[in-house]
Amino acid sequence: MKELKSLRKLVTELSKLPGIGEKSAQRLAYFILKRGTSYTQPLLQAIQSVENEINECPKCFSYTELAAECEICSDIKRDGSIYCVVEEPFDIMKIESAQAFQGYYHVLHGTISPLEGIQPEHLKIQELIQRIEASVTPVKEVILALDSDIEGDTTALYLTKLLSQKKIRTTRLAYGVPFGSDIDYIDKRTLGKAIENRMEL
Ligand SMILES: [Zn+2]
Structure with missing residues (x-):
């Protein structure tokens, strides 16, 4: 099977996570693909809300x-x-x-x-x-x-x-x-x- 471009993109992004090597990233990418929208939608929403709803405290920087x-x-x-x-x-x-x-x-x-x-x-x-x-x-x-x-x-x-x-x-x-x-x-x-x-x- 030829490597799928969009899957490669996902593997590349996942492998940037701490502690995640190429192999684990591949396993995670296939897991996400297999689970489909029932998993990807809540995952995307969770990532987005972390980005939109969390701010840095101007005093302590937490x-x-x-x-x-x-x-x-x-x-x-x-x-x-x-x-x-x-x-x-x-x-x-x-x-x-x-x-x-x-x-x-x-x-x-x-x-x-x-x-x-x-x-x-x-x-x-x-x-x-x-x-x-x-x-x-x-x-x-x-x-x-x-x-x-x-x-x-x-x-x-x-x-x-x-x-x-x-x-x-x-x-x-x-x-x-x-x-x-x-x-x-x-x-x-x-x-x-x-x-x-x-x-x-
Ligand atoms: Zn603070």
Whole structure:
């Protein structure tokens, strides 16, 4: 059988998804094709509504379905003296589920990675500094909830230098797990402990 052009297009797009290689993309494409409109219509709608209904919070840069600030940024009961810096919006959900943090979040949208050409100016670092400077409640501590890998360490070092100039204490999660671990894979009890036992930088 000759390769079908439209199927090839779908395989190409699917293989751009994280963790999906050429083979898995092919399997998924055939699955979608076989299921037909009963599957493709809801799938297309779900993809479209994610694009149309989700906005970036102008304060923390997480995602929200609200038109302005997200639920966490607009919650005045939270502690404005402590911030938690994360790599991706998904990390917030994970930390919230551990119920061990009451401050505000800030999403960097990545980590410094010279190898991939990601420099501090490509991340929401300047926005973090501006936000801290503009805060009505003086910010005393910033928890760096970054992955324990080279990029996470480089970013933590960069932020610690920057924040110490402003006399702000920086801490990092005490994982108790080996180097290279991703916070996505830590269960919420361990994550809660990692926040409680956070280490000074
Ligand atoms: Zn927000």
